Amino acid sequence: MKLQQLRYLVEVAKQGLNVSEAAEKLHTSQPGISKQIRLLEDELGVQIFIRNGKRVVDVTAPGKEILRISERMLMQAQNLKRIGEDFINVEGGSLTIATTHTQARYALPTTIHNFMLRYPKVHLSIKQGSPTQISEMVVEGAADIAIATEGIDHYSELAMLDCYNWNRSIVVPVGHPLTRLDRPITLDDVAAWPLITYDFAFAGRNKINEAFESHGLTPNVVLTAIDSDVIKTYVALELGIGILATMAFEAERDQQLVAIDASHLFHESTTRIGIRKDAYLRGYAYDFIELFSPHLNRKVVQAALMCDSEE
Numbered sequence: 355m356k357l358q359q360l361r362y363l364v365e366v367a368k369q370g371l372n373v374s375e376a377a378e379k380l381h382t383s384q385p386g387i388s389k390q391i392r393l394l395e396d397e398l399g400v401q402i403f404i405r406n407g408k409r410v411v412d413v414t415a416p417g418k419e420i421l422r423i424s425e426r427m428l429m430q431a432q433n434l435k436r437i438g439e440d441f442i443n444v445e446g447g448s449l450t451i452a453t454t455h456t457q458a459r460y461a462l463p464t465t466i467h468n469f470m471l472r473y474p475k476v477h478l479s480i481k482q483g484s485p486t487q488i489s490e491m492v493v494e495g496a497a498d499i500a501i502a503t504e505g506i507d508h509y510s511e512l513a514m515l516d517c518y519n520w521n522r523s524i525v526v527p528v529g530h531p532l533t534r535l536d537r538p539i540t541l542d543d544v545a546a547w548p549l550i551t552y553d554f555a556f557a558g559r560n561k562i563n564e565a566f567e568s569h570g571l572t573p574n575v576v577l578t579a580i581d582s583d584v585i586k587t588y589v590a591l592e593l594g595i596g597i598l599a600t601m602a603f604e605a606e607r608d609q610q611l612v613a614i615d616a617s618h619l620f621h622e623s624t625t626r627i628g629i630r631k632d633a634y635l636r637g638y639a640y641d642f643i644e645l646f647s648p649h650l651n652r653k654v655v656q657a658a659l660m661c662d663s664e665e
Contacts, residue, residue: 372410448479452496459582460582484505486505495630512629532547532595552580553580
């Protein structure tokens with residue numbers, strides 16, 4: 355049994371059982387992958403994939419368990435390399451953060467700046483996507499840490515740590531009638547206008563929906579977007595009013611707009627970090643987490659990983 359065979363096996367499953375795409379992803383040949391997987395099946399004495407001619411069409415029951423263990427073995431092999439790197443190359447290495455646009459644009463810049471000053475030899479990579487996409491990046495080993503508000507809790511492979519709570523503001527053009535209210539804004543006020551807000555998968559959108567539903571209101575959502583800057587752009591064009599994370603409003607830059615506090619209208623959302631439970635984190639990864647969320651020091655993170663792994 356070879357690790358390369360396990361890599362082939364896992365990649366075929368990851369590519370939806372398409373051996374050609376797996377071969378392209380791994381920069382090898384389709385016949386080579388097929389041969390190695392059959393050799394592995396012969397060694398184990400069980401069929402992993404169900405085939406129709408030359409096509410892989412499904413995974414057998416034992417194959418599913420073999421895939422699960424193979425993924426774990428590949429992760430542990432990666433962990434062994436990282437342990438060695440921790441002692442050989444203390445200051446250098448790489449760290450990949452998977453996160454959403456709002457976190458990358460508004461929550462992370464200071465952390466990234468301070469981290470790069472502290473670890474100039476570490477190659478830091480930021481990958482953006484939806485909460486589902488970034489969680490899957492960490493599950494699959496394509497990223498070390500996920501930072502998002504939604505999605506992480508849907509993946510049992512990930513340990514989840516709370517970072518900070520945040521809420522929302524209503525954003526309107528300068529001079530909009532809602533800026534002249536002599537009382538706190540209400541959901542009825544908001545529902546009376548065309549609404550621009552986050553796509554359902556992003557930034558606590560479910561909290562927005564729940565608030566309107568609990569008051570028997572149906573907002574007129576005319577546009578959704580995956581990042582805050584797009585929302586602000588279309589609000590400035592007077593296509594509607596916006597609901598966005600308060601941290602995404604910058605008074606100096608957003609001078610065409612006014613932000614109205616809406617924290618009393620919606621339940622708070624929590625931004626979380628997701629880490630694969632069986633991952634080995636380099637020392638600088640713990641420092642990155644603590645820079646972003648000071649209460650999550652190395653001891654706290656390791657305790658959370660250990661607790662989740664035992665569960």
